[in-house]
Amino acid sequence: MFEKAHYYIEAEVESNIMETSRVNTLTLKLDRFINIKPGQFLMVWRPGDGEIPITPSLTQGNTICLTIEKVGFTSNRLANLKVGEKVFLRGPYGNGFNLEHPGKYLLVGGGTGAASLTPAYLKLVEKGVYTLFLVGGRNIENLVYVNKLREIKANIQIATDDGSEGFHGTLPELFKKTVSEDFFENVLTIGPEKMMFKIAEECLKRGMSCQVSLVRIVKCGIGFCGSCVLDPVGLRICVEGPVFNASEILGTDFGFYMRDEMGRRIEVTL
Ligand SMILES: Cc1cc2nc3c(=O)[nH]c(=O)nc-3n(C[C@H](O)[C@H](O)[C@H](O)COP(=O)(O)OP(=O)(O)OC[C@H]3O[C@@H](n4cnc5c(N)ncnc54)[C@H](O)[C@@H]3O)c2cc1C
Structure with missing residues (x-):
């Protein structure tokens, strides 16, 4: 049986922010609301460019963010999309995090x-x-999403391998x-x-x-x-x-x- 969740969702790029030289965050406006649990992923497709799994970095009503590292052909094409361009999504898939366990x-x-x-x-x-959030990267230039986490005043601690930001290690x-x-x-x-x-x-x-x-x-x-x-x-x-x-x-x-x-x-x- 072809479940509704398997139909493609159309999404338009609203913004594309460069996080680091290898990583961009796209904000997408979806043509409908989908309920995505933290940790679930979407299959992201642009006709002709391939389809890859990505876990949303933000979900807010019909708006989601995808933070994409450019490792190969499809991720490069997606991370370089311009405002107004379209992509197609299917999902959400898989099991997300269980956030019901008691404790910190x-x-x-x-x-x-x-x-x-x-x-x-x-x-x-x-x-x-x-909740305490530890975030790391090789150096200050390779920290991903830290600006967003600071903007929402998240309780973060940063580690960099070279000590250029936060904990040295x-x-x-x-x-x-x-x-x-x-x-x-x-x-x-x-x-x-x-x-x-x-x-x-x-x-x-x-x-x-x-x-x-x-x-x-x-x-x-x-x-x-x-x-x-x-x-x-x-x-x-x-x-x-x-x-x-x-x-x-x-x-x-x-x-x-x-x-x-x-x-x-x-x-x-x-
Ligand atoms: C559930 C899930 C969620 C993901 N969420 C994100 C996300 O939020 N942001 C993000 O940037 N990436 C995420 N990824 C990884 C992303 O899907 C891959 O980087 C992408 O598929 C690479 O496609 P490509 O065509 O650009 O690269 P390709 O040309 O297919 O590959 C380039 C190189 O990367 C290697 N590679 C490709 N995919 C993987 C992989 N999954 N694991 C290890 N090596 C790989 C290949 O072997 C090759 O050497 C996720 C993967 C999964 C399974």
Whole structure:
């Protein structure tokens, strides 16, 4: 059966802001309202340019933001769209974050992960939950979405590898320092997989619940093609994920292997 959620939604670019030399944020006006839970993703398509999964960085009525890193052909084309141009969306897909667990929340966002975690941050604040947001990048020029987070007066701490802004060190190092000083019942993370793996392991050691949003090659987005499957358990990032409890995926491919565009099992390098 062809569900309504699978129809394409038409969206027009209202603005395009450069975050860093590699990352842009598009604000899109949709032709209808769609309810997107924090952590769910959309398949974003421009005819002729390909279709890729993106997790919205803001959702407000019929307006959403997409923060896109230019890594290849389609992401470059999308990130360079001009005001008034159109894209087509399908979704939302997958399972978002569970924000119902009691206790304090610590969010850890590396690169565009800081943008993708922002809807979860806003939801938690709206619910009156104490939330601290750790954001990181290689240096001050590579911090993504920090201007937006400052604009909304988010409770953030920044880490840069070279110390050009905030804590001098990596995000996992700032994370370790933070959790050695204070206990957080819940951790949510999006970023490079090796970083998330370190965070997940530390959470397990300390008895903190951790939800991880995995980024893999997602082609169909609806569970048919198998390109995003997690070995050996068969979990699909696009259906059972992209958000998983770390305890569910530690001991699988997570942190070590993924599949490339041809379906070959390759090492996770970042
Ligand atoms: C659920 C989900 C949510 C995502 N949300 C965002 C987001 O909010 N912002 C954002 O910038 N990106 C996000 N991504 C990643 C984004 O979808 C990819 O960067 C994009 O598909 C690359 O397409 P491309 O055609 O530009 O690059 P390609 O030409 O397809 O690839 C360029 C290079 O990047 C590698 N690559 C491509 N996709 C991935 C991937 N998923 N994992 C690891 N390596 C990859 C390729 O192997 C190749 O080396 C998300 C991915 C998933 C699965």
